[in-house]
Amino acid sequence: MRIVSWNINSVRLRAPLVEKLVAEISPDVICLQETKCPNDSFPEKIMHKLGYPHIAKNGVKGYHGVATLSRVPIVESHIVDYCKKGDGRHIETIFDTASGPLSVHNFYVPAGGDEPDPEINEKFAHKMAFLAQMTKIFKAQAKQKTKLQSVILGDFNIAPGEHDVWSSKALKNTVSHTPIEIEKLAALQATLDWDDVARRFVPPEEKLYSWWSYRARDWAASNRGRRLDHIWVTPKLTDKVKDYQILTDGRGWERPSDHAPLWIDLDVG
DNA sequence: ATGGTGGGACACCCA
Numbered sequence: 001m002r003i004v005s006w007n008i009n010s011v012r013l014r015a016p017l018v019e020k021l022v023a024e025i026s027p028d029v030i031c032l033q034e035t036k037c038p039n040d041s042f043p044e045k046i047m048h049k050l051g052y053p054h055i056a057k058n059g060v061k062g063y064h065g066v067a068t069l070s071r072v073p074i075v076e077s078h079i080v081d082y083c084k085k086g087d088g089r090h091i092e093t094i095f096d097t098a099s100g101p102l103s104v105h106n107f108y109v110p111a112g113g114d115e116p117d118p119e120i121n122e123k124f125a126h127k128m129a130f131l132a133q134m135t136k137i138f139k140a141q142a143k144q145k146t147k148l149q150s151v152i153l154g155d156f157n158i159a160p161g162e163h164d165v166w167s168s169k170a171l172k173n174t175v176s177h178t179p180i181e182i183e184k185l186a187a188l189q190a191t192l193d194w195d196d197v198a199r200r201f202v203p204p205e206e207k208l209y210s211w212w213s214y215r216a217r218d219w220a221a222s223n224r225g226r227r228l229d230h231i232w233v234t235p236k237l238t239d240k241v242k243d244y245q246i247l248t249d250g251r252g253w254e255r256p257s258d259h260a261p262l263w264i265d266l267d268v269g
Numbered sequence: 270a271t272g273g274t275g276g277g278a279c280a281c282c283c284a
Contacts, residue, residue, distance in 0.1 A: 009284080010276055034284080036277060062277050063284095111284055123283095157284095214274040214284085258275075258284080 001072075001097070001266045003029045003104065005153040005231055006250075007211075007259035011035040011067065015043045017253055021261055022050050025247065028071045029095075033108040033155045034257075035065035035088070042067065058088040066106045066154070068093045075101070080137065082130050089130070098269025099240075100149055107134070107154035116178040124175065127157070131184040138191035145192045145234060149268070152194060153231040155259065158185045161199070163207050164227035176226060194232035197264055201244040210246050211259045219251060231264050240267045 004027040008014050011032055018030070030052065035042070039059045047055060052069035056077035059065035065088035068074070076094040081087070089109070095102045110130050113123030141148060160182045162168040171177040189196065202208050209225025216222045233241060243265040250260040 013276075034276085063282080113283095214276095215272075217273085255275095 001029065001095075001102075001268055002027045002263055003031065003151060003153070003231070003266060004261050004263040005031045005033070005106070005155075005229055006261035007033040007108070007155040007229060007257060009034045009036070009257040009259065011037050011065075012041070012043055014255070014257060015046045017250075017256070018047070019050055020253060021247075021250065024249075025261075025263060027263060029093075029104065030069040031104065031106040031153055032067045032069070033064075033106070035059050035067050036062060037065055056091050056093050058091040060086065060088045064088050064108050066091050066108050068104065068106050070095070082133050083126060085126075097149070102266075102268055103148070103150040105150065105152040105154075107152065107156065109134075109155065109157045111157045112175045112181075114175060116173065116175045116180065127175075127181070128184065131181075131188060135184070135188045135191055138188065142191060146236060148192065148234045149236055150192065150234045151231065151237065151264075151266075152233075153229075155228055156185065156230050157228050158182065159209075159226040159228055160185050161204060161227070163205055164209070166207070166209070166224040166226070171226075176228060189232065193235050195235065195238045195241075197231050197233060197241050197244045198227070198246075198262075200238075200241075208246065209248075210262055212251055214258050229259055229262055231262060233264075233266075237266065237268075241265070242267050 054070040057067035112127035115121040118125035210229035212219035
């Protein structure tokens with residue numbers, strides 16, 4: 001099962017790029033973030049035509065919004081309204097596999113504004129509270145962690161490692177790479193011993209990015225990226241992950257998102 | 270130290 005995570009930055013504007021994604025890597029499940037689209041105007045027919053008859057979505061007008069598209073049936077879907085703001089930042093889909101149920105949590109974590117201080121910046125406070133609630137919810141599943149087949153993925157808006165950013169020194173006080181965010185992300189990761197798939201396929205000392213700002217003359221030449229997007233799996237799935245890749249080419253498509261799609265191949269029968 | 274470029278909705282928010 002090939003599972004993609006992609007912050008598409010408007011699903012209506014970039015529906016043609018989903019077609020390109022499908023042509024290039026043919027995913028079974030596509031998890032989108034920043035759909036910026038209410039549920040009733042989601043381009044369902046286009047996605048059906050591309051081979052994704054099963055769609056679970058949590059969209060609101062204008063901002064954020066997530067959706068999960070699938071070739072195979074979605075057995076259940078659940079939404080948690082994190083921080084009770086009515087945002088579209090989470091949707092869980094559950095699939096039947098030969099080795100049991102598989103849960104895929106699709107997240108769009110708040111970006112957090114510019115100032116990394118929750119006292120003066122409401123957006124940063126929201127980001128901290130959102131991460132705390134995620135941690136609480138997954139901690140509650142810790143007793144079953146050896147049995148769970150779960151994937152958590154999406155735009156976490158945090159690049160934790162030294163080589164997940166172009167310059168750890170330059171960005172140490174920049175939201176997405178501050179010590180407090182890195183600490184909160186580590187606490188979330190510890191809840192179920194989530195495995196950061198990327199760093200088993202790409203050595204930690206190698207630079208790895210999933211996002212490049214629009215505000216560069218030439219994103220590829222300057223290459224000042226950050227790894228804000230993640231795919232983590234529970235320990236039971238670790239050995240079933242057969243491949244991982246960031247489709248960097250996607251950042252260079254016509255009228256691109258500022259995030260590249262990334263994917264895993266999961267051998268779940 | 271600053272400002273650069275893109276979304277969506279409707280004059281400015283968000284990334």
